[in-house]
Amino acid sequence: MENELKLASGAMVALAVATAALVVLPYIQVRDLKAPAALKPYTEQQLNGRAVYVANGCVYCHSQQPRDRNLAPDFSRGWGRPSVPADYVYDKPHLLGTMRTGPDLFNIGARQPSKDWHLGHLYQPRAYVPESIMPAYPFLFRLKDAAETGDQTVALPPNYAPVGKVVVASQDALDLVKYLQALDHTYPVLPAPDTP
Amino acid sequence: MDSAILSLLGAFLLSIIGLFGFIWSLRKGLLVENPAAASVIFARGEVGKIDDPALAGDEQHKMQAAAHPDAVSAVDAAEIADRVDADRSSAFPVFMFIAFACFWLLIGSLAGLISSIKLHEPDWLVQQAWLGFGRIRTIHLNAVIYGWSSNAALAVILWVLPRLLRTRLHGAIWAMLGGTFINAGITAGIGAIAAGWTDGMEFLEIPWQIDIFIFAGFALVILSALYTLVNRRVEHLYVSVWYMVAALLWFAVLFGVANLPGVHTGVQQATTNWWYGHNALGLWFTPVSVGAIYYFLPKIIGRPVVSYNLSLLGFWTLAFFYGQVGGHHLIGGPVPGWLTTLSIVQSVMMIIPVIAFTINMKGTLKGQMHLARYSPTLRFMMFGGLMYLASSVQGSFEALRSVNAVTHFTHFTVAHAHLGMYAFVSMVMFGAIYFMLPRVLDWEWPYPRLITLHFWLAALGMAIYFVGLSIGGWLQGMAMLDAARSFNESMTLTVPWLKSRSVGGVLMTLGHLVFVGHFFAMALRFGPHRTGAALFWQTKELAHGK
Numbered sequence: 138m139e140n141e142l143k144l145a146s147g148a149m150v151a152l153a154v155a156t157a158a159l160v161v162l163p164y165i166q167v168r169d170l171k172a173p174a175a176l177k178p179y180t181e182q183q184l185n186g187r188a189v190y191v192a193n194g195c196v197y198c199h200s201q202q203p204r205d206r207n208l209a210p211d212f213s214r215g216w217g218r219p220s221v222p223a224d225y226v227y228d229k230p231h232l233l234g235t236m237r238t239g240p241d242l243f244n245i246g247a248r249q250p251s252k253d254w255h256l257g258h259l260y261q262p263r264a265y266v267p268e269s270i271m272p273a274y275p276f277l278f279r280l281k282d283a284a285e286t287g288d289q290t291v292a293l294p295p296n297y298a299p300v301g302k303v304v305v306a307s308q309d310a311l312d313l314v315k316y317l318q319a320l321d322h323t324y325p326v327l328p329a330p331d332t333p
Numbered sequence: 334m335d336s337a338i339l340s341l342l343g344a345f346l347l348s349i350i351g352l353f354g355f356i357w358s359l360r361k362g363l364l365v366e367n368p369a370a371a372s373v374i375f376a377r378g379e380v381g382k383i384d385d386p387a388l389a390g391d392e393q394h395k396m397q398a399a400a401h402p403d404a405v406s407a408v409d410a411a412e413i414a415d416r417v418d419a420d421r422s423s424a425f426p427v428f429m430f431i432a433f434a435c436f437w438l439l440i441g442s443l444a445g446l447i448s449s450i451k452l453h454e455p456d457w458l459v460q461q462a463w464l465g466f467g468r469i470r471t472i473h474l475n476a477v478i479y480g481w482s483s484n485a486a487l488a489v490i491l492w493v494l495p496r497l498l499r500t501r502l503h504g505a506i507w508a509m510l511g512g513t514f515i516n517a518g519i520t521a522g523i524g525a526i527a528a529g530w531t532d533g534m535e536f537l538e539i540p541w542q543i544d545i546f547i548f549a550g551f552a553l554v555i556l557s558a559l560y561t562l563v564n565r566r567v568e569h570l571y572v573s574v575w576y577m578v579a580a581l582l583w584f585a586v587l588f589g590v591a592n593l594p595g596v597h598t599g600v601q602q603a604t605t606n607w608w609y610g611h612n613a614l615g616l617w618f619t620p621v622s623v624g625a626i627y628y629f630l631p632k633i634i635g636r637p638v639v640s641y642n643l644s645l646l647g648f649w650t651l652a653f654f655y656g657q658v659g660g661h662h663l664i665g666g667p668v669p670g671w672l673t674t675l676s677i678v679q680s681v682m683m684i685i686p687v688i689a690f691t692i693n694m695k696g697t698l699k700g701q702m703h704l705a706r707y708s709p710t711l712r713f714m715m716f717g718g719l720m721y722l723a724s725s726v727q728g729s730f731e732a733l734r735s736v737n738a739v740t741h742f743t744h745f746t747v748a749h750a751h752l753g754m755y756a757f758v759s760m761v762m763f764g765a766i767y768f769m770l771p772r773v774l775d776w777e778w779p780y781p782r783l784i785t786l787h788f789w790l791a792a793l794g795m796a797i798y799f800v801g802l803s804i805g806g807w808l809q810g811m812a813m814l815d816a817a818r819s820f821n822e823s824m825t826l827t828v829p830w831l832k833s834r835s836v837g838g839v840l841m842t843l844g845h846l847v848f849v850g851h852f853f854a855m856a857l858r859f860g861p862h863r864t865g866a867a868l869f870w871q872t873k874e875l876a877h878g879k
């Protein structure tokens with residue numbers, strides 16, 4: 138081939154077709170999606186918690202996209218109905234994830250609503266699931282000799298509590314748990330409700 | 334439903350029509366083989382001469398004797414002089430990009446090793462946020478993707494283009510300025526990730542504000558490459574030139590569109606994310622590496638590519654199929670069904686360019702495989718080419734719905750990722766650097782045995798990494814699909830395989846230490862001074878009228 142213009146235009150046409158299919162068409166298709174009535178926008182605190190989730194890369198171990206029942210037993214694991222595009226209208230950046238080193242978290246708020254459990258689990262996952270390979274997040278907490286007013290202390294199983302100290306949750310940890318609790322997409326969606 | 338099928342058919346037909354359109358437009362001589370075009374990488378009279386600057390003088394003679402004992406025709410001195418000029422003009426920028434690549438390779442390997450160990454020692458290094466798995470893994474990814482692989486790719490492009498276009502590198506100073514921008518951007522980006530400031534999407538973590546710098550840097554390098562292209566002194570553009578120039582243009586568009594702030598949300602953002610993700614692999618690293626093999630491999634063994642037309646078919650099929658495979662990262666996800674179907678179809682179509690490439694390389698190497706014993710550079714290239722075949726065939730099957738249902742969310746994907754990015758791309762880049770650097774620095778590799786050591790550490794480490802993680806990932810996926818087994822079972826059964834990955838990773842990292850140490854020794858002019866710089870070895874030989 139002798140012509141660099143042909144090369145460049147060919148290369149660009151090929152990419153344009155791909156871009157139309159993977160970027161533009163999906164944009165057109167989901168542009169006018171309405172949020173389901175039961176899905177609330179994130180509160181300020183939940184948004185901050187979401188930012189903590191993003192900054193610490195929880196997404197590299199946790200997906201947020203339960204699959205269909207004829208593909209995988211996600212539903213029977215308690216991860217929820219298959220998600221639909223409308224579930225994500227408030228999500229930016231998207232956190233669909235590509236790994237399940239840990240469980241899907243799209244409905245963790247419904248499955249595990251307890252704030253104490255979440256705080257303790259973030260401080261030391263192995264206090265609750267001994268064989269867990271989830272990293273501990275001690276830097277989201279502070280060790281103090283005694284709790285001060287307004288401090289949220291973390292109730293840990295006996296063997297895991299540091300001796301002589303109390304574990305106090307930082308604002309980031311509290312916000313993160315608020316976000317996790319808000320991950321509840323158990324409402325039915327039309328037109329394909331997937332109820333048990 | 335109807336409109337979905339229509340769009341699916343539409344995109345598929347368009348790409349087929351486009352493909353045939355472009356092949357038709359190049360039909361001149363399509364059906365007759367074109368050995369002249371395949372030979373443009375050689376100077377007149379040079380076919381039959383082996384060329385591996387990483388070999389010391391007498392080793393070169395041994396390899397020559399093993400390859401074509403009676404190739405003695407005189408080489409066109411003017412063309413060699415042009416090539417020396419081309420090499421001189423690109424030496425500075427190429428050295429700069431290689432040095433940056435080596436730096437990031439070390440950072441990236443270390444970060445990769447830490448993340449790997451953390452997966453089976455979850456209470457190790459947890460006190461600092463920046464050492465948390467989510468961040469250090471992302472530092473690894475960005476350091477090896479943008480730092481190591483992209484810098485190495487740019488070095489190869491800037492070195493090969495002037496040679497193939499028989500001109501000097503135009504705008505070298507702009508390329509170097511661009512390289513400074515790019516690497517300042519990567520440094521800032523990795524710092525930002527460590528500090529928790531990220532755009533949050535895989536492969537696109539570097540904040541878009543910083544991406545502006547990287548984009549500007551890329552634009553400068555591209556300008557220099559295009560300026561060189563239009564000032565060329567050859568008529569024919571060798572196949573490596575298409576791959577490399579197209580890759581530069583593709584990457585600029587991809588990087589720009591994917592990082593546009595404020596446009597993408599929710600599911601559509603996810604499709605854009607993976608449109609970018611697999612295209613960065615398929616339309617940037619892959620074409621540069623394939624282009625590098627098309628240049629270096631025939632050059633080393635002194636024999637033109639057997640079928641030039643196959644390489645042409647390979648190029649246009651890659652261009653039209655690879656772009657649309659991104660949806661295979663979202664199979665089973667909340668995205669329109671037609672989109673994943675389209676991507677699966679194109680993923681399978683990708684077998685065509687891969688087979689075209691393989692047949693071509695197999696034919697070119699026919700009867701010359703034994704040369705790998707002499708030339709470590711060739712060994713890297715052959716290994717990389719073979720792993721291109723392996724990773725792509727694996728990928729095509731992995732994209733099938735039934736297989737993907739098992740492997741999608743598991744470590745199997747990570748094993749495939751390293752088969753592609755390491756065993757294919759990185760190995761080709763290593764080989765290219767071993768070839769280029771003696772010409773760039775006018776100095777030989779001081780300790781040739783270290784090249785062999787590096788090869789075996791990398792190959793063995795990669796084998797352990799890949800085999801273990803593939804088994805572990807597959808078992809993990811099977812356990813996850815079995816409703817009778819708890820999720821935690823799918824987690825605990827991976828631990829031994831994650832440990833084996835760390836073992837492989839240690840070997841790979843050792844290999845990188847050897848490689849970068851060797852690079853430093855060479856840059857600082859260590860080692861025995863043998864026949865003089867490899868470059869002079871060649872010109873001296875010419876002067877002697879051999």
Ligand code: HEM
Pocket residue numbers: 197236441442443445446448449470473474477478481482746747750751754755759834835837838839841842
């Ligand atoms: C020194 C040896 C290396 C080790 C120990 C290593 C380890 C790792 C680890 C632990 C991950 C994270 C996987 C996860 O999220 O579960 C990873 C991801 C990745 N690494 Fe490496 N790596 C090494 C070298 C490289 C090199 C040289 C490259 C490419 C040039 C590379 C490319 C990648 C890519 C693309 C990913 C993302 C994979 C994905 O998300 O599926 N790695 N690596």
Ligand code: HEM
Pocket residue numbers: 235535614615618619658661662663680681683684687721724725726727728729730731732733737740741742746747749750751752753754757758
């Ligand atoms: C015909 C060629 C190929 C096909 C059809 C293909 C297909 C796939 C599939 C299906 C996945 C898994 C997605 C998932 O389940 O999440 C994947 C992941 C990946 N592939 Fe390939 N692959 C091909 C070639 C390559 C090559 C040549 C490279 C390296 C340059 C490569 C690098 C990767 C990486 C890095 C990932 C991990 C992405 C991530 O999750 O972070 N692939 N590929």
